[in-house]
Amino acid sequence: MQRQITSFSQDQDSHWTARLDCGHLQHVRHDPPLVSRPWVLSEEGRQTQMGTLLDCVQCDRSELPGDFASYKRTPDFTEMTVPAGLRADHRTAPGVWAKIQVQEGQLRYRVPPLAVDTVLTPGEPGIVVPQVLHSVEPIGAVRFFVEFYRALSL
Numbered sequence: 001m002q003r004q005i006t007s008f009s010q011d012q013d014s015h016w017t018a019r020l021d022c023g024h025l026q027h028v029r030h031d032p033p034l035v036s037r038p039w040v041l042s043e044e045g046r047q048t049q050m051g052t053l054l055d056c057v058q059c060d061r062s063e064l065p066g067d068f069a070s071y072k073r074t075p076d077f078t079e080m081t082v083p084a085g086l087r088a089d090h091r092t093a094p095g096v097w098a099k100i101q102v103q104e105g106q107l108r109y110r111v112p113p114l115a116v117d118t119v120l121t122p123g124e125p126g127i128v129v130p131q132v133l134h135s136v137e138p139i140g141a142v143r144f145f146v147e148f149y150r151a152l153s154l
């Protein structure tokens with residue numbers, strides 16, 4: 001899916017990488033004649049690319065960024081107390097990932113934009129991708145909570 005560039009940094013090999021608003025890093029090399037991105041070589045040039053959209057396949061695969069950490073969690077919910085807002089299509093804010101952790105029972109997890117329709121169980125968490133519509137539905141008795149993740153550096 002398309003994500004916006006929010007900053008640039010260099011990796012240990014001095015290759016330029018773009019941080020996207022989902023939290024993923026993507027190389028933006030200038031490697032002519034294969035890849036031509038002369039703008040990446042100057043601070044001015046990089047500034048002109050802020051907000052540009054790049055295709056993020058890591059988001060398409062629901063991969064939580066490696067340098068993200070859990071910072072809060074919901075109370076435990078059951079089939080009796082699951083908020084209506086979680087049953088309806090909803091989404092997290094930019095840069096906010098989450099894990100749906102089932103402790104007992106089963107929870108249906110649907111993410112229509114990613115063609116995901118699955119059943120979460122203990123040990124099989126659901127990954128929530130920033131800004132992507134999703135919903136949950138208890139399958140009988142269930143107990144679960146949602147854990148939120150964001151970049152450690154923010």
Ligand SMILES: [Zn+2]
Nearest residue numbers: 022024056059
């Ligand atoms: Zn991404």
